[in-house]
Amino acid sequence: MLVDTHSHINFKEFKDDTDEVIRRALDRETWMVVVGSEYKTSQRALNLANKYEKGVYAAVGLHPIHLEKQVARDKKWDYEFVTRAEEFNYDNYEKLAKFEKIVAIGEVGLDYFHINLDEDVGAIKKKQQDVFGQFLLLARSLDLPAIIHCRQAHDDMLSILKDFKKNYRELIPTNKPWAVMHCFSGDEDLAWKYFSLGLMISFTGMITFSKRWDDLIRKMPPDRLMIETDCPYMTPEPHRGERNEPALVQFVAKRIAEIRNLTPERVAEITTQNAREFFGI
Secondary structure, three states: OEEEEEEOOOOHHHOOOHHHHHHHHHHOOEEEEEEOOOHHHHHHHHHHHHOOOOOEEEEEOOOHHHHOOOEEEEOOOOEEEEOOOOOOOHHHHHHHHOOOOEEEEEEEEEEOOOOOOOOOHHHHHHHHHHHHHHHHHHHHHOOOOEEEEEEOOHHHHHHHHHHHHHHOHHHOOOOOOOEEEOOOOOOHHHHHHHHHOOEEEEEOHHHHOOOOOHHHHHHOOHHHEEEOOOEOOOOOOOOOOOOOOHHHHHHHHHHHHHHHOOOHHHHHHHHHHHHHHHHOO
16 A cells, blocks of 8 residues: 655646546545645645545645746746636645544745745745745644645745744654655755654655755654645656656655665555554544
8 A cells, every 4th residue: 555645636736537547546545635835735635535445535624836927937847828826725724634534734834936026935935935934833722744845945934844843842842743844856855854843755657767955865764754746737757748646656665665675565664654644544
């Protein structure tokens, strides 16, 4: 069994075959967490999770790029779209997060990569930081883990997490991780800084076509490791160029098995146990 800890089958790329994609994963004993990036997609994630007795769970959150109307593009990952500006409403997300199938708050965080330099960069960063802090408080108030997105903002991210942990010490569990840095793309030094704050990290299909994280994967504590697709993006080898989906998380697990000199079955056991304990599923 495997758990895809971060999927976006609630996105438009799956609008024509969502249930087929879910069934394909479940038939291969792959569970999934469907992650929201704004209120609408968070609702859609919950609706999908509610259709299945087990194996499909949801997270609700507001991605930082959706705090402003902007063009989000990345030539490396071949995407371009216009984001809609959503005004963050704590009460609305709190109500949504109290449903049974919600297992995390996310994805939330900081994204400086997509900020339009023609705008007031300082004000945009400040808004992202403020909203992220409120989401962290929401997560801990409901005893839910947080799924964190961070792109070109790790210095500010570390500062916010350190301050939050200090100021809300009574809400931070001491016996288990309380957040995950999803789609981790940093170096080994950065990973250990997040570990020291009580966080996990999660890897995508990027590790199947880049050896950049091999040493980290080989050395890191096994109980701080999870796997994900981040579908429809980050498609692993040997399916690069195709739409990603939860069933393909197996290739992330297989690559970790090769790096750590373990069997795929053992990696499945480790990452599944970590995911089930982290999300309470």
